[in-house]
Amino acid sequence: MNRIEVRDLRVAYGDREVLHGVSFDLREKEILAIIGPAQSGKTSILRCLNRTLDFSPDARVSGAITVDGQLLDRHTDVEALRRKVGMVAPLPVGLPLSIYDNVAFAPRCAGISGRAELDATVEQCLRRAVLWDEVKDRLTISGTKLSGGQQQRLTLARALSHRPGILCLDEFSIAIDPVTTMRIEEVLRELRPELSIILVTNLTQQAKRLADRTMFLLKGEIVELADNGVIFSATPGDRRTFDYVNGKFG
Amino acid sequence: MWRRWRKLKEAFIEALIRLCGISATIFVVGIFLFVCREAFPLRHNPDFHLTEFFLSIQWYPTSEITKRYGVLAMIAGTFSVTLLSMLMAAPLGLGAAIYISEFCAPRPREILKVLVELLAAIPSVVWGFAGLTITSRLIVRFTSADVGVNLLNGAVLLALMSVPIIVSLAEDAFKAVPDSYREAAIALGATRWQTTWRVLLPAARNGLTAAVLLGFGRAIGETMAVLMASGHAITIPHSVLDPVRTLTANIAAELGEAPAESTHYQVLFLTGVLLFLITFVVNLSAGLVIRRERRS
Numbered sequence: 001m002n003r004i005e006v007r008d009l010r011v012a013y014g015d016r017e018v019l020h021g022v023s024f025d026l027r028e029k030e031i032l033a034i035i036g037p038a039q040s041g042k043t044s045i046l047r048c049l050n051r052t053l054d055f056s057p058d059a060r061v062s063g064a065i066t067v068d069g070q071l072l073d074r075h076t077d078v079e080a081l082r083r084k085v086g087m088v089a090p091l092p093v094g095l096p097l098s099i100y101d102n103v104a105f106a107p108r109c110a111g112i113s114g115r116a117e118l119d120a121t122v123e124q125c126l127r128r129a130v131l132w133d134e135v136k137d138r139l140t141i142s143g144t145k146l147s148g149g150q151q152q153r154l155t156l157a158r159a160l161s162h163r164p165g166i167l168c169l170d171e172f173s174i175a176i177d178p179v180t181t182m183r184i185e186e187v188l189r190e191l192r193p194e195l196s197i198i199l200v201t202n203l204t205q206q207a208k209r210l211a212d213r214t215m216f217l218l219k220g221e222i223v224e225l226a227d228n229g230v231i232f233s234a235t236p237g238d239r240r241t242f243d244y245v246n247g248k249f250g
Numbered sequence: 251m252w253r254r255w256r257k258l259k260e261a262f263i264e265a266l267i268r269l270c271g272i273s274a275t276i277f278v279v280g281i282f283l284f285v286c287r288e289a290f291p292l293r294h295n296p297d298f299h300l301t302e303f304f305l306s307i308q309w310y311p312t313s314e315i316t317k318r319y320g321v322l323a324m325i326a327g328t329f330s331v332t333l334l335s336m337l338m339a340a341p342l343g344l345g346a347a348i349y350i351s352e353f354c355a356p357r358p359r360e361i362l363k364v365l366v367e368l369l370a371a372i373p374s375v376v377w378g379f380a381g382l383t384i385t386s387r388l389i390v391r392f393t394s395a396d397v398g399v400n401l402l403n404g405a406v407l408l409a410l411m412s413v414p415i416i417v418s419l420a421e422d423a424f425k426a427v428p429d430s431y432r433e434a435a436i437a438l439g440a441t442r443w444q445t446t447w448r449v450l451l452p453a454a455r456n457g458l459t460a461a462v463l464l465g466f467g468r469a470i471g472e473t474m475a476v477l478m479a480s481g482h483a484i485t486i487p488h489s490v491l492d493p494v495r496t497l498t499a500n501i502a503a504e505l506g507e508a509p510a511e512s513t514h515y516q517v518l519f520l521t522g523v524l525l526f527l528i529t530f531v532v533n534l535s536a537g538l539v540i541r542r543e544r545r546s
Contacts (some may be wrong), residue, residue: 028402041344049435052433052436052437055433055436057356079439079440080439081315081439082436082437082438082439083439084530087437089430089433089437091430093430093431093434094435095431095434095435095449095451096431096449096453097448097452105435105448105449106438106439106440108448109438109440109441109444109448110439130517155434158434158438159438161438162438162439197379
């Protein structure tokens, strides 16, 4: 069964349409990479999936999105949806709360208040984001005091804290160092058996390293969506894919 | 020749601008020194004792037989009416700021902000008038009070008068919180209220404290409305329905009647010094809180 099904998704900001009818599926327990140059609509797709596009007053959306068999519409419980679809933003944002409270934030918002349960969640999520050993003795200091790379792992821990079935990462590595990037990539590989992951990236090599399938998005249209073996071969389905992947443009 | 003239002009303008810049300081220090100078002769006055000033509730400055200059009741009046007003104004003002900055749509937001500023522009004597004719009657109708002009009435007016300051400063404090915090919290499945309560309030804490402190400073210095609407009786209030007199109202009411250079006149100036110090401390602490926020 597909975790997410997107059909003919169109997004316009004012008069400018940035997604021209996009359709794809996210399968169970796969990593789907979305690559493409800037302004190709990658982030808009993610913002539709967790409905944070609702906060752009001039955005208009049409098409159908189904998450775990449920069609998203006006009556969708958006808070529950956002807990189901975890999101890691490009720039690390440590909330101005303690490290503990950063990770306990989403469970608390979902109504969990038992100390033991929160403790366990916080430790587990920080361990999975390979941050636990660095911060376990100072969980009470502010999350904003961590370094950029640590904050991005904190963001990842936070995104895991509400036990999402789907995890979206939007260019998570643009503001962090290569070592941290590699560590997070390792984490994603470990998460693959449990989660379905959408990885938006403009590093084609990262898509090649991590993804099962890759979608090449260009100017709001899917040029090609295929297994990595095809996309990164010498003969992908579309000439433009080959050119982009091999750095001829973009 | 021409060049020298231009240089002179430049120096002149620079001096003028510097003068404007430091004029506020000059005025504050000047007023403080002036008020102190008028109160200064009290030091040799056999009729006046500083302990009596602070610790006595007896205020008989015009008595023929035993003059008394105790302002304790008025200090109590000032603080009780101001604190009670803050108990009302702080939640109301912060609530309004939260609504305006986090829940309101952009268009009504602008209208609301203009209205709040309008509230700040109402002259205090008009507030006093409203206190005499509207709120005091409501208090008589809905409580057991015989007279409506009392501590509660004054506090209600002061609350309404300081709400605009609290709202606009608190709204600034919320605006200063980066949007990335809001987006991160929303993406984690938080509702708007959870975002506000768990993220924005802690993030804006210092700015909000400063907003309330400056509202407090506004309320404590207010004179005309409390003079007209809080009863003007020199007693330490035992309930919110007792009348009170504040330090400010006392000065305003009596300074015109006190013969210059008399002990009464000088004590009123000393009361002014006291008020000055209180508001100075309140505003200074607000400033320190804001500075701490900037640094962190």
